[in-house]
Amino acid sequence: MKRIADPNRPISSIILPPRFILPPILPMRLTEPFSTIINEEHAAEIASWIDEKITTYSTRNNPYEFRLLIRGSRDGFTADIFWNLCDKKENVILIIKV
Structure with a gap:
């Protein structure tokens, strides 16, 4: 059986430099807004209504996940x-x- 490559021959290849170098700090990903009608504060208020709370949840401790369907x-x-x-x-x- 014939060998295509000679196993004793060193592999020579050209390593090209990167086309561009990424910045050390990447920009924030742009995501679709949660809603154009309500914001996170409104969502916290609605969560408070669901639980019948007198005080409103803050946006950080909202126990519900609202998804735009x-x-x-x-x-x-x-x-x-x-x-x-x-x-x-x-x-x-x-x-x-x-």
Whole structure:
């Protein structure tokens, strides 16, 4: 059987420098905002209503995780889209800006 590469021959390759060097501190990732209707303070207030608390939770100790299930500007405003994205979800709070 013939060998393609000679095992006794040293491998020679050219190592190229990086195309660009990353900065030592990377910028913050841009994430989609939690909501354009409510902010974290509103979410803490809603969490306080859920637990029937007199004082409002702070944004740091909010025991609930609010997730955006549907955004009309992104997903659409039809009833079919709403039911496809929100049907059979538990503990849903619907907030609408008119």
